Amino acid sequence: MKTEGVYDVAIIGGGVCGSAIAYNLAKAGVKVALLEKGGICSGTTGTNPGFCVLTYREDPIVMEMALRQRLEWNALAEDLKIDLEYVETGGLIPISNHRELDVLDHVAGNCRQWGLKEVALVTPERAVQQERALDPSQIIGALYCPWEGKINPFNLTIGMANMARQLGAEIFIEDEVIAMEVNGHEVKALETSQRKIKADLFVCAAGAWTADVAAQAGVDLPVLYERGEAMVSIPLPPLIRGMVTDGQLFAVGENPPDRVIGACLGQTVTGNIVIAQATTDVDNYDCSSTLDGPREVAQRVLKLFPKLDDLEILRMWGGIIAYTPDRAPLFGFPENRKNLLAVVGFHSAIGIAPVLGKMVSDIFSTGSAAYDVSAYSPLRFRSAEIR
Known part of the structure; x- marks a missing residue:
């Protein structure tokens, strides 16, 4: 029999973005569940060389995020109580x-x-x-x-996931999402082979698997x-x-x-x-x-x-x-799924993931964020529609 849980936010994906989102939400006192079909940092993040790039950021918004994160690595390491091995080498x-x-x-x-x-x-x-x-x-x-540097992607991702857990988040590994329950314009629950999870907000940070996850909610995302x-x-x-x-x-x-x-x-x-x-x-x-x-x-x-x-x-x-087809990130809600937030496609996300996590936390808590990311909305793609 499947266990059932009710949360404020359910995050799908245990890479650097999903872990950063879980950490920032848990730090804000939000009840969080994170689900990962493998292990934390077992997907794309685990293959990342750890480059914290600045020169070839996509646009001024992401550049501003990267410049801000550059100033916050040491404070983050202190918060996580782990050596991130961040070195500003040029x-x-x-x-x-x-x-x-x-x-x-x-x-x-x-x-x-x-x-x-x-x-x-x-x-x-x-x-x-x-x-x-x-x-x-x-x-x-x-x-x-x-100003460019390097960081250990394992220490960063696992450090944020561990701290999220210490702050009250529940993390389920080797627990793949296999279905989503939809009612009207909202996702009501997700299911794995082991559990059913209800939440107010569902965040899809599943990297290359984002399209497959979104399809379970009847959404076609061009990832x-x-x-x-x-x-x-x-x-x-x-x-x-x-x-x-x-x-x-x-x-x-x-x-x-x-x-x-x-x-x-x-x-x-x-x-x-x-x-x-x-x-x-x-x-x-x-x-x-x-x-x-x-x-x-x-x-x-x-x-x-x-x-x-x-x-x-x-x-x-x-x-x-x-x-994505235009090589720009996806950040936002697809049409008619007002509580399914897609976060994917950020180039060299390792260098901005904590900022992205804070942005998701702010959106959930206050409805707004420090950056105008409307240009990253899935709505720019006509295919991002309910099937």
Whole structure:
């Protein structure tokens, strides 16, 4: 027999966004349930390299969120009573040709317009001062931001989930939502194989699985996904100072190849070098790792960082990354489901998730939030309608 529970808010998804939402709601005294079909941080968040990016944020709203979060990492670590391993190392985007330069010059202009003044196009010689393993002969310049950093995505996500639990939230893992009960314009309850949960607000923060979850409430949300492949080395002495994102990823164009390759690197506090990524469109939530993807990434890495030629790889993995047809986030309520809030599609959400969590908490408690995210409403897609 299924157990039944009644909550103020039920959250579907135990990644960094779902955990941040649970933590902020529980901190505000809201009765919360979080449901995750696997384990906390077992999905996309667990495959994330932990880059807290600023330079390539989607728009001024998300940039403002990221700049705010940058100032709050230390306070959050104190609240969670955990070392988030946040380090502000600076970020570098190596530029290999003039096509990339044109695109990234535009990116830099957007950054300055949106409030990130500490960003600059620099010479190859200055780029090597930031990343001494970089071969300056392979680039014509780089985009540099001193404020970018890295964080441990596991410590962040599990830390927020654990603190949410301590504050009274109930967290159910390995408990997949299989049905939703709808009455009129509202979701009344969700069901798993083990329980039935009623709530005033249902938050879908299920990443690439958001469309499947929303479909159980009769809603068609245009959430797509792709696979990103990455790998990690054995622990090494310091070699990569900050976070590196390949400039060629910004010049892919409107007709990308079947597999998009870029050299993205960062070294953890334990010395492991995380290397990404090969990105491919896939079906059926295929997050398996291939041989060709990491091989092509390694070739690109060695072109820019030849000093890593004897790097020993510890493991490889793939992860599923959610996005929308216009590559902008989804945040809001679909038509005729006024209590089903979708939160998905934020690029590099690891660097803004706590702010998103606070925003959901404020919306539930006061009906408003610190940011105008109306542009992210599912209503911008005509397909986001009741079937």
